[in-house]
Amino acid sequence: MSKISRINSFKTVVDYVQPPFPVLDQKFRRVAKGYGLKRFVPIEECKGVVTKARSVSFVCLRMVGKVGYRAVLAEMERRGLRPALYEELLAFSDAHPNEAVKSDIVALGSLLDVEYDGDHDDCVAVLKGGERGLELELDFTWDDWHEGYCFLAARKNNEDRKVA
Numbered sequence: 001m002s003k004i005s006r007i008n009s010f011k012t013v014v015d016y017v018q019p020p021f022p023v024l025d026q027k028f029r030r031v032a033k034g035y036g037l038k039r040f041v042p043i044e045e046c047k048g049v050v051t052k053a054r055s056v057s058f059v060c061l062r063m064v065g066k067v068g069y070r071a072v073l074a075e076m077e078r079r080g081l082r083p084a085l086y087e088e089l090l091a092f093s094d095a096h097p098n099e100a101v102k103s104d105i106v107a108l109g110s111l112l113d114v115e116y117d118g119d120h121d122d123c124v125a126v127l128k129g130g131e132r133g134l135e136l137e138l139d140f141t142w143d144d145w146h147e148g149y150c151f152l153a154a155r156k157n158n159e160d161r162k163v164a
Contacts, residue, residue, distance in 0.1 A: 100129030
């Protein structure tokens with residue numbers, strides 16, 4: 001079981017739209033190559049999430065030590081949370097831009113297939129902040145993350161799932 005160093009709570013209105021690259025390029029100081037070429041796809045744990053505009057409660061989990069993709073997902077599940085989708089990270093960046101200055105914020109709920117050295121790898125969206133503005137980066141799911149990262153998660157509730 002992973003240790004959590006801190007949990008912060010937030011509420012944000014989310015409009016589930018994946019903007020085209022020119023919109024991202026205007027909004028962020030830097031946007032990693034790969035954004036806008038393909039769409040982010042929800043991971044299995046997030047495929048049933050309702051994507052109508054609504055208010056969502058989030059927490060930022062800060063893990064202790066190095067941690068991998070599956071370990072963070074398991075910790076979220078244990079706490080009754082689900083990983084944030086890409087669109088939720090974008091809405092979070094609008095509502096709480098100063099949070100990315102405190103630590104890099106990762107949304108594990110959506111994957112982007114990126115070609116790297118001739119192979120295809122899954123990447124997640126990462127919001128990075130600094131004195132000169134916000135950056136939208138990509139990290140591979142096989143990377144380990146250190147204590148400087150915050151993992152954005154949504155609280156699971158009855159409005160979170162589509163009815164079949």
